[in-house]
Amino acid sequence: MNIAVLPGDGIGKEIIAEAVRVLQALDEPFKFSFAEVGGAAFESHGHPLPEATLKLAQSADAVLFGAVGDWKYDALEPHLRPEQAILGLRKALRLFANFRPAICYSELTQASSLKPELIAGLDLLIVRELTGDIYFGQPRGRRDAPDGPFAGAPEAFDTMRYARPEIERIARVAFAAARKRRGKVTSVDKANVLATFQFWREVVTEVHADYHDVALDHMYVDNAAMQLVKAPKSFDVIVTGNMFGDILSDEAAMLTGTIGMLPSASLNDQGQGLYEPSHGSAPDIAGQGIANPLATILSAAMMLRHSGNRAEQALRVENAVKCALASGVRTPDIWSEGTSKVGTRAMGDAVIEALQAQ
Ligand code: IPM
Ligand code: MG
16 A cells, blocks of 8 residues: 655644554555655745645555644745645545544543533544535635625635535435444535525435435534534534535534544545544644644544555554553643643554554
């Protein structure tokens, strides 16, 4: 299996190093190829997604991605900002299906700001459409307003749009995922206001006809944001567009108490995928060796499952993470009284030890 490893910026290098060590401990024929991306690539190549990095990613079976971004790039022109690297990869590799699971580990129930009984045993999956919507819709840009109450004034605009096949394929991904889980899909939209999402609701309902063993309900995004904190366990699979998925997945992440534990997978229809932690580059703690590598290690497990056809190995890694937590080691972001505080490297060691003890 050819794995393109793109550590990126901030804590990216530290957390990726641990995920790679965990993969190496599996003793499988993996080939790792490293390349720069994000701010790091801008420094060395003048672009956040250099041609060579993109080529490497395109030719790999899977991409293991750290994180990109730093405040010091805030003043750069939009197309040179580190975030463009991840958006460019999503587009170039046609990674339309983004899986963001939010799982609350029993050892970490106390880390959530919600009452333990609300989140104990939480296991929901957000399926976010990743290559359409207002993120990529054309036209976009700046101009002088051609009409309206502020005609003639400078304005900026983006375009929210979804084509039928785009909605169909993400709906199918969500229904298929629900079949392997608790059999329930909640489609989140804004059909009370937006034409794009009236169409979304229509198409999702049509696709549902092929999945009658799965239950479907529809929810407006504002209500979904509320239900996520009120009764998060009422959800199984949430399917939604790019923009709403961005926002709701951060909210869902925090239900579990820390974004430091949450992996993600972005897939195309060939099974090729990009795997990254749901959190960012955390420049404030970069280089200190205290970042939590578990989200990246769990992303590597998703890679084994979705792009590597190695479900058994994926489960081994996930179990090793649970064992490491059970042994009481915690990075600072998930530390609580009575557990032992460790750094990035030691957390990686604990997972590898648990793997070897299996
Ligand atoms: C995410 C991030 C990205 C997004 C940014 C970094 C472009 O917030 O993966 O959720 O908005 O999709
Ligand atoms: Mg986001």
